Amino acid sequence: MELTTPGVATLSRDPDEPARGAGDAETADVALAASGDGRAFERLYRAHVARVHSLARRMIGFDVADDVTQDVFVRAWTKLGTFRGEAAFGTWLHRLAINVILARRTSLGTERGRYHDGADVLDAVPSRPVVNDLSLDFQEAIGRLPDGAREVFVLHDLEGYKHEEIASMLGIVPGTSKSQLHHARMTLRKHLDR
Amino acid sequence: MTRDQWTDRLSEYLDGDLGVAERAALEAHVASCPACEAILAELRRVVARAQAIHDLPPTTDLWPAIAQQIGVSSGGEPHGVVSLAARRARRRLSFTVPQLAAAAAVLLLLGSGGAYLTLQRGTSPVPPPRPRSLEPGREGGRRPPLVGWEKTRAKYDVAVAELESALEQGRKSGRLDSATVRVLDQSLVTIDSAIVQARRALAADPGSVYLNQHLADTMRRKLELLRRASAFAPART
Numbered sequence: 347m348e349l350t351t352p353g354v355a356t357l358s359r360d361p362d363e364p365a366r367g368a369g370d371a372e373t374a375d376v377a378l379a380a381s382g383d384g385r386a387f388e389r390l391y392r393a394h395v396a397r398v399h400s401l402a403r404r405m406i407g408f409d410v411a412d413d414v415t416q417d418v419f420v421r422a423w424t425k426l427g428t429f430r431g432e433a434a435f436g437t438w439l440h441r442l443a444i445n446v447i448l449a450r451r452t453s454l455g456t457e458r459g460r461y462h463d464g465a466d467v468l469d470a471v472p473s474r475p476v477v478n479d480l481s482l483d484f485q486e487a488i489g490r491l492p493d494g495a496r497e498v499f500v501l502h503d504l505e506g507y508k509h510e511e512i513a514s515m516l517g518i519v520p521g522t523s524k525s526q527l528h529h530a531r532m533t534l535r536k537h538l539d540r
Numbered sequence: 541m542t543r544d545q546w547t548d549r550l551s552e553y554l555d556g557d558l559g560v561a562e563r564a565a566l567e568a569h570v571a572s573c574p575a576c577e578a579i580l581a582e583l584r585r586v587v588a589r590a591q592a593i594h595d596l597p598p599t600t601d602l603w604p605a606i607a608q609q610i611g612v613s614s615g616g617e618p619h620g621v622v623s624l625a626a627r628r629a630r631r632r633l634s635f636t637v638p639q640l641a642a643a644a645a646v647l648l649l650l651g652s653g654g655a656y657l658t659l660q661r662g663t664s665p666v667p668p669p670r671p672r673s674l675e676p677g678r679e680g681g682r683r684p685p686l687v688g689w690e691k692t693r694a695k696y697d698v699a700v701a702e703l704e705s706a707l708e709q710g711r712k713s714g715r716l717d718s719a720t721v722r723v724l725d726q727s728l729v730t731i732d733s734a735i736v737q738a739r740r741a742l743a744a745d746p747g748s749v750y751l752n753q754h755l756a757d758t759m760r761r762k763l764e765l766l767r768r769a770s771a772f773a774p775a776r777t
Contacts, residue, residue, distance in 0.1 A: 384612025400595035528551035535582035
């Protein structure tokens with residue numbers, strides 16, 4: 347399914363399609379929110395905040411994830427009138443979140459080391475205190491990847507975007523996206539058992 | 541192709557991005573190379589681990605702060621947001637002279653629009669807004685859509701688009717510091733939300749003098765915000 351809204355690029359996938367009953371309720375909430383119903387928008391927030399916040403945390407870091415998540419939902423509120431229902435609301439919101447995150451990371455000046463080619467980029471990073479949950483430790487390793495590798499890894503392996511889509515979002519060529527993904531994976535394999 | 545070159549293609553192999561011939565060649569290599577076989581197995585585990593990661597909500601409820609920004613009731617106190625007033629002190633922007641001139645011209649037009657509406661209502665100076673049902677004039681304050689006013693709005697849209705484009709360029713170039721961009725973004729979002737609500741209300745009641753006045757005031761606030769922000773740095777020519 348194609349999604350096209352002003353300021354939100356085309357997305358040729360729909361991983362956030364809710365179950366039919368839930369989808370009807372969500373469609374109603376989107377319509378209500380678009381007409382100014384704050385309670386309906388709060389329900390949409392509750393349903394999607396974990397996904398948006400997790401994306402922000404992984405893409406740009408824990409310290410600004412709350413702030414970015416707030417921005418995403420405030421922008422969603424103002425842009426609801428442009429949502430045409432051609433895709434699931436979650437898909438639309440997810441892509442809006444990516445746009446906000448990418449704009450924010452640029453404004454934060456996080457271009458440093460964006461396309462680092464070294465596969466051992468985490469070796470120089472001091473180890474953090476031991477975390478009991480192995481998956482959390484793995485996520486911490488994701489967070490320490492250079493910006494470019496982390497963004498590509500998150501968008502491809504966690505969010506399911508194709509290299510062509512990622513290249514379009516990040517302003518790179520698909521070959522760079524593939525290269526960054528491989529470097530990220532090669533680095534993270536060393537952290538599988540930590 | 542050397543072993544290292546094959547190693548660099550393992551992710552593409554995993555993702556099915558290799559052509560038939562390359563795929564067959566790589567599989568033949570991996571079958572005879574324990575090192576590549578081990579790396580491939582680890583890469584598979586990385587992908588599987590990534591796909592098993594669950595989403596987690598924020599540790600604090602962000603809704604009260606969001607509700608405050610969009611102007612709806614939250615039932616709770618906002619938290620976790622730095623006050624805009626504190627951030628505004630660090631604001632620094634610059635726009636081109638033509639952009640500022642266009643914005644100033646539209647501000648004058650908006651002011652004229654407000655004055656026009658005031659004259660239409662037969663009151664002077666501008667009184668505080670009041671509910672539509674209490675407005676004087678025919679049919680409880682309803683009037684036909686104002687053609688001249690629509691033209692002003694169109695000019696406003698152009699001026700704002702130019703200023704926002706300049707802001708976006710400043711953001712992309714890194715010319716604007718992050719605090720500046722965040723403050724301006726949040727302020728604009730708040731004002732945009734008010735504009736959206738006013739326009740929705742006007743769509744249902746396009747002849748309302750009160751709503752037109754309110755929209756003009758809100759649009760003027762947005763332009764003034766952008767214009768004031770430019771005062772923190774010399775304008776570019």
